[in-house]
Structures are given as structure tokens and as C-alpha cells.
Amino acid sequence: MKKITVSKAISEGLHEEMLRDENVIILGEDVGEMGNVFAITQGFQEEFGAHRVIDTPISEAGFLGMSVGAAMRGIRPVVELMYVDFIGVSMDPIMNQAAKMRYMTGGQVSVPMVLRAPQGSGRRNAGQHSQNLETFFTHIPGLKVVCPSTAKDAKGLIKAAIRDDDPVVFLEHRLLYAKKEEIPEGEYIIPLGKADIKREGKDITIITWSRQVYFALEAAAELAKEGIDAEVLDLRSLVPLDWEAIRESVCKTHNVVIVHEGVKRSGFGGELSAQITEELFDELDSPVERVAALNVVPPFAPTLEDAFFPHPEDIVKAVKKVLNK
Amino acid sequence: MENKKYSKEMLFDFYQTMIRIRYFELKLTEYFTKGMLYGNIHTSIGQEAVAAGANKALEKTDFITATHRGHGQIIAKGADTKIMMAELFGKSTGYCKGKGGSMHVADVSLGILGANGIVGAGIPIAVGSALASKIKGTNEVSMAIFGDAASNQGVFHEAVNMSAAWKLPVVFLCENNSYGVSVNIHTVTNTDTIAERAKAYNIPGVTVDGNDPIAVYEEVKKAVEYARKGNGPSIVECMTWRVRGHYEGDRALYRSKEVEEGWSKKDPIDNFRNHLLKEGIEEHEIVSIEEITKKEIDDAIQFALDSPLPDYSEVTTDVYSDDNGRCVAR
Numbered sequence: 001m002k003k004i005t006v007s008k009a010i011s012e013g014l015h016e017e018m019l020r021d022e023n024v025i026i027l028g029e030d031v032g033e034m035g036n037v038f039a040i041t042q043g044f045q046e047e048f049g050a051h052r053v054i055d056t057p058i059s060e061a062g063f064l065g066m067s068v069g070a071a072m073r074g075i076r077p078v079v080e081l082m083y084v085d086f087i088g089v090s091m092d093p094i095m096n097q098a099a100k101m102r103y104m105t106g107g108q109v110s111v112p113m114v115l116r117a118p119q120g121s122g123r124r125n126a127g128q129h130s131q132n133l134e135t136f137f138t139h140i141p142g143l144k145v146v147c148p149s150t151a152k153d154a155k156g157l158i159k160a161a162i163r164d165d166d167p168v169v170f171l172e173h174r175l176l177y178a179k180k181e182e183i184p185e186g187e188y189i190i191p192l193g194k195a196d197i198k199r200e201g202k203d204i205t206i207i208t209w210s211r212q213v214y215f216a217l218e219a220a221a222e223l224a225k226e227g228i229d230a231e232v233l234d235l236r237s238l239v240p241l242d243w244e245a246i247r248e249s250v251c252k253t254h255n256v257v258i259v260h261e262g263v264k265r266s267g268f269g270g271e272l273s274a275q276i277t278e279e280l281f282d283e284l285d286s287p288v289e290r291v292a293a294l295n296v297v298p299p300f301a302p303t304l305e306d307a308f309f310p311h312p313e314d315i316v317k318a319v320k321k322v323l324n325k
Numbered sequence: 326m327e328n329k330k331y332s333k334e335m336l337f338d339f340y341q342t343m344i345r346i347r348y349f350e351l352k353l354t355e356y357f358t359k360g361m362l363y364g365n366i367h368t369s370i371g372q373e374a375v376a377a378g379a380n381k382a383l384e385k386t387d388f389i390t391a392t393h394r395g396h397g398q399i400i401a402k403g404a405d406t407k408i409m410m411a412e413l414f415g416k417s418t419g420y421c422k423g424k425g426g427s428m429h430v431a432d433v434s435l436g437i438l439g440a441n442g443i444v445g446a447g448i449p450i451a452v453g454s455a456l457a458s459k460i461k462g463t464n465e466v467s468m469a470i471f472g473d474a475a476s477n478q479g480v481f482h483e484a485v486n487m488s489a490a491w492k493l494p495v496v497f498l499c500e501n502n503s504y505g506v507s508v509n510i511h512t513v514t515n516t517d518t519i520a521e522r523a524k525a526y527n528i529p530g531v532t533v534d535g536n537d538p539i540a541v542y543e544e545v546k547k548a549v550e551y552a553r554k555g556n557g558p559s560i561v562e563c564m565t566w567r568v569r570g571h572y573e574g575d576r577a578l579y580r581s582k583e584v585e586e587g588w589s590k591k592d593p594i595d596n597f598r599n600h601l602l603k604e605g606i607e608e609h610e611i612v613s614i615e616e617i618t619k620k621e622i623d624d625a626i627q628f629a630l631d632s633p634l635p636d637y638s639e640v641t642t643d644v645y646s647d648d649n650g651r652c653v654a655r
Contacts, residue, residue, distance in 0.1 A: 062483025069453020
């Protein structure tokens, strides 16, 4: 084992894949000479050349569209949006091109691209730089959606995403980049669609992903003091979804809280809640509860932003409500 | 059209490609009227010379991205009219197994990276294909085909700019038929031509008679060679006319009778037929090629009609390459 940051773990994953397969390229804003604003691709351009690590102009729709075309020709682009919020000017290549190309052509082509996009609240970046937009992507058939939390997961999953033949949206939480954690030495892959139990428990299942995994763990530690044993299930990828893991956990604990940082309305928690209620109703001892951001614009001031998205105490409260304690 | 420099075979090739497209499109209008075609049909009747001329300038190994009005370009790139017709009828024997239809015909093995239902979306895809060639060190050229209206999409600027900055092997082929559905290009654009925008990107740009396949061929050939040598992109704008409405059922009342009549005298097929006769080609030879081609399209229709619709079970296949079942289920 070794201890590295989440951003370094992603960097290692990218680096190993660049070395392994010359068809893997990286493109986006400031990924080349500067090596990405979080230093994730630092030194890559020097090592692999400007033809494989490409600094693009600020033309998100253009370079995402190019990535689709290159991917249809067998290149495996890892394209970066500096903030997921920028998908607002560049959604067509993802939702109408990358996602649909395989189906519309009757299976003739694949679009093996990865869209890396940092997201997340908590950095006081206000309305246009703080959103969690995973449901934009889960709503579009043809896309896979990955939201890693730990350094170990981030590295294993980025490698799986690059090797996957479908377009994968890889959403990194900006506030996890600096987290230093233990990861295995050497190469390893974590397959997409495999959830991970980050804490075992028997009283309630907290289903979550990305940074909220850590908040759920904090909440679970707090709840343990009061004799409540919470299981924390990190989905890691939303599409494909590890339903088996959800089913097993729910059948064990019979109580569910779903936690995510994106806004509650039409959030992925609603989808999960519906699936659990439809298929596991008889297993439930109580209604499924959701903890998510308020249905407002991400605010700037710290007081407002902290009130906007879930924190551990919100999860504790929700768990107690569900368990009637 | 002054040229003894082209062989009879080549002239016939231009002519046959154009009539193949024309007959194909006319059959579509016929079957659409009969209520036997689903969805919308955008025909390229009147624009056949652009497709025939431009694709003749490409190698088989080169790539194109086409538009919602893409039947002609796709046929000219070498698509099999039977398989294509079957796709337009939504049949399982079609290019996309009936999953794409008119606006999404593709045959990657022929370098056809797909028509596209989103105006302008094929432009950056062609540039991405050109980037792929550059990265792989292969020498294919990619041609982005788009209409005058698509040149006002933001991605046109983004894609042309990037391909110019990086000298990618791409040709921007603008089929200028003056209309984006009902809106005349000059009411929404302050330049006389689309090609003159090339100056802004420091690349070549030229406007040609899009109803003359030889003129189109010659300009596109120059652009293709320029791109293949590593000099970067060019814009070739072909002035042409969409004879039918935007889609079948659109009577195009927004266009004046006078202008329409003016263009009817410039029909690319009538004109080229006269040109063949002037070149000394016998009428019976032309008739013979017309009959062969008519038969080909009749056969394509028959093939499409005889083919089965896809089985219901096909609705969930081909969404994902890996883990399709699980990804579709939830």
C-alpha cells in the first residue's frame, strides 16, 4: 500500500493507460502545458507529446464533438471539462452524439470516450461552478456514469472507464482531490457497476456516492455512539447500477436513507427510492428517506452554501427519523 | 463545363451517381405520399451535383459526415441503395437494422460516419475523425458536409478554428441552398457567401456552382489534396437549390416563384445530360444507363418492401457495447 491523494490516484490511472494504449489521448482546457488546474496531467504533455495531450481552445461543444468523431475512429479520448457546469454549452455531443451513435447505427460503431468532469459543492464557487449534475447524464440512455469517492476507487475506475467501449461520464468531486489515502501498489482495475460497502451495519442502509460517502461515514460514526449500526453503501457508478448490492443490503437492514449532493428534485435519489419501493416494498420497515441539496441555485456565502447541501448532521437526523429514534 | 479532359467513363460516373440519387429520392417522395414511410423525409433533389462531384474527389478510405438531407451524399460515397432503402423503411435489413432511419444512415466501412439529425453536429465529428488520422499517422481526409444554415451554429466556428489551428486533414463542404427550413440565409447573415469566412481562419475558401458536378469535383479535389498534404482545412461552398420543401409535405411557400423557376433551368441532371450529348455521347448510351439505374432503385424498393421490420426484442440491443443488459435494465 501507499498513500497518495485522490488527484494523484486519477493521474496515475491516466498515466498507466496512456502508457498501455497509444490510442488513449487527453484533451481539454489547460490539460497540456499547465497539466490541469489540479496538476492531474502535469508532465504528461512533455512525456507523451502535444499530439496526445492537447490543450484546446475554450470551445467545449467543439472539442467534445471532436472527441466523438475521434472515438468513432478508434481513438480513446479522455476529454476534460474544467467544471461539469460547462456541459451547459456542450451537451449535444454527449447526449445526441456519443450516447446515441451505437444504437442509431445499429451497433456499427462504439464511442469509447471518457468525459472527466470535476463537480461538487462546498468550494464557495457560487451558482455556475458548484453543481452536481449526475442526473443530467443518468437520464440519457447510452451513457455510463461514474462518481468515485476514494483514491483507490478513483484510480481503478478511471482505468476501467478508459478501457470501456462506451462513453463514460466520470464525475470527480473537487473537494476530494486533496484527500490523501492508501491505495494498492501497482496496477489494478475496479469494474464499473460494482458498489462497495464502505461500512458494514445492520440497522439501516445509507446509499450514497462521491463526497457524501465521507459524510455518511461521519454520520455513521456519530450514530454508532447511540447504538445505531448503519451500513454505508458507496455505489461508485450509477450506470451500470449494482442492484444486487442494493438489494442485499436493504434485505439485511430493512431501512434506507439515500444521500446525494445534487438537488433533491429529480435527483438520482428519487430514481433509487422508486426502484427500491417498487421492488423491495415488503422488505422495508419504513419509507425510504432522501437527503439531498435544496432545490435552489448554489449560493456563494459560506452560511448559505452550507445550508444548501447535505452535511453529516442532516444524515444523522434522517436516519433517526427513519428509525423513529 | 468545358472539358475533353475527362474520360467517358468518368462522365458517366458523375451522371449515374446523380440519377441514382434522383431516382432514389423520387421513390421516397412517392412512398411517403402513399403513407408507407415513417417519420420525416428530407430529399436532396436538385443538389445531386454537389454529392456526385464532392465524393468523386475522395478515396474510398476517406470519411464523411453528412446531414439530415444526406441521402445523396451517402449514396455518392458508395452506399448500397438496397440496404439504404431498407433502412429508410425501418427494416431489419437496413444499414442500422431499422434503428436509425433517414437521418442516421451510416456505413463506417465505407467511411460514412453517419448522417445527423442535429444541424451542424457532424462538423466537429468530421474534425475529430481528421484528428484521429493525424494521431494515427494515416492519410485519410475527412469531409464535413453541412448546409448554409449550419454555418451559423457555434460548433461551425469552433470546429473550423481548431482544425485550422492544428492543420487537420479536413474539408468543409457547404451545400448552400439558401434556406434553413424557411429562413433565407441572407436575412440572418451579413456576408454574401459562407466561403469568405475562410479569411477569418486563414484558410482557403471558394464558392462554386454546386449544380455542376465537374466544378464541384475540381474544387473539392484541390481541397482534398491540400488537406492530405498536411496543409489543413479548406471551405468549399457549393451554390445549389433544394427543389422540394424542407421535408416532404412542406410546400415551401416562403420562396418566390421567380427564383424557383430560375433554378429549374439550372437542373444539374438535365444540364449534365445535355453536356454528355455535346461531348458526343450517344443518346442510347445515356438511356441505357438510365434504365439500369432505374432498375437498381426499383430493386431497392422491392428489397425494402420484402424485408421484415425488426423484431420487438431488438429494442433493447445495441445501446451499450459492454454490459448492455444491465445498463438498459436500470
